[in-house]
Amino acid sequence: MPELPEVETISRALAKGLVGLHIVKTEVFSPRLRTPIEPLKSAPLCNKKIVAVDRRGRYSLVRFSDGSVLLMHYGMTGVVRIEEPSERRKHEHIFFHLSNGMIMKFECPRRFSQVEYFANDDIPVLKKLGIEPLSDEFDGRFLYAAAQKKKTPAKLFITDNAVVTGVGNIYAAEVLFAAGVHPEQPANELTLKQCNLLVEHIKRILNFAIECGGSTISDFRHVDGSQGAFARELKIYGRDGEKCLVCGSVIERIVQGGRSSFYCPKCQKSRKK
DNA sequence: ACTGGATCCTGATCGC
DNA sequence: TGCGATCAGGATCCAG
Numbered sequence: 001m002p003e004l005p006e007v008e009t010i011s012r013a014l015a016k017g018l019v020g021l022h023i024v025k026t027e028v029f030s031p032r033l034r035t036p037i038e039p040l041k042s043a044p045l046c047n048k049k050i051v052a053v054d055r056r057g058r059y060s061l062v063r064f065s066d067g068s069v070l071l072m073h074y075g076m077t078g079v080v081r082i083e084e085p086s087e088r089r090k091h092e093h094i095f096f097h098l099s100n101g102m103i104m105k106f107e108c109p110r111r112f113s114q115v116e117y118f119a120n121d122d123i124p125v126l127k128k129l130g131i132e133p134l135s136d137e138f139d140g141r142f143l144y145a146a147a148q149k150k151k152t153p154a155k156l157f158i159t160d161n162a163v164v165t166g167v168g169n170i171y172a173a174e175v176l177f178a179a180g181v182h183p184e185q186p187a188n189e190l191t192l193k194q195c196n197l198l199v200e201h202i203k204r205i206l207n208f209a210i211e212c213g214g215s216t217i218s219d220f221r222h223v224d225g226s227q228g229a230f231a232r233e234l235k236i237y238g239r240d241g242e243k244c245l246v247c248g249s250v251i252e253r254i255v256q257g258g259r260s261s262f263y264c265p266k267c268q269k270s271r272k273k
Numbered sequence: 274a275c276t277g278g279a280t281c282c283t284g285a286t287c288g289c
Numbered sequence: 290t291g292c293g294a295t296c297a298g299g300a301t302c303c304a305g
Contacts, residue, residue: 034281112282
């Protein structure tokens with residue numbers, strides 16, 4: 001389940017594997033992922049130089065010399081690989097044949113992912129995104145200001161892409177634990193001090209996960225197929241019923257916004273009643 | 274305007 | 290062994 005660190009890792013690897021090349025042919029094997037992908041068949045993707053691969057939130061952006069963009073979102077099970085030519089496997093939906101003879105394959109069993117071509121940088125889904133968590137502009141004051149009118153629980157607040165983009169379910173659990181904030185604490189009751197802590201740990205944990213090459217919680221793999229190393233670092237996510245590594249209390253699980261949240265009832269006591 | 278819930282999808286896992 | 294139920298969860302849409 002790629003979150004920001006995974007998408008950053010993937011995007012950096014794609015930049016190495018793609019910049020300077022061009023796509024010579026596109027094959028599409030499914031009608032749609034989260035959005036229709038048949039339009040890629042006729043999209044003018046071919047024979048223009050790939051000049052950069054960027055990341056915005058959880059999207060990879062493959063940029064071409066004419067200013068057009070191939071946008072990729074990995075959903076939860078999306079994987080992109082650059083491989084020698086080989087047979088199509090189950091759940092591989094798109095082949096981008098590259099000018100060096102390799103193929104960039106897009107695979108996604110659950111088809112929650114998105115691959116779309118845009119003629120220019122005017123991309124509606126990107127305009128809805130909040131601030132980048134690793135930018136200098138994202139600080140405690142920013143988060144505190146954004147929280148003022150929101151009664152939503154802290155967990156849902158920091159995973160809201162319109163506020164800050166790219167903090168998913170796993171890292172949110174780790175951040176709240178590290179900051180000692182209860183996932184149910186209303187956002188508008190967060191203190192500036194708590195917001196400073198949340199921002200500090202968001203940056204620290206995301207950067208650390210990037211250094212580790214992303215997590216391997218689910219089926220995340222690098223572009224070359226190897227695994228990330230962050231999975232073993234998780235201190236709270238998925239550990240309900242086990243003992244807190246700090247205080248030994250039993251870790252609890254609750255559901256928020258239809259997603260599992262994990263927290264230590266002793267270390268994360270900040271919720272006000 | 275804001276919030277919570279349903280929806281999309283398939284594979285892994287669990288209980289019986 | 291097999292079958293149905295449940296869970297995983299990012300983004301979007303809709304109802305209240």
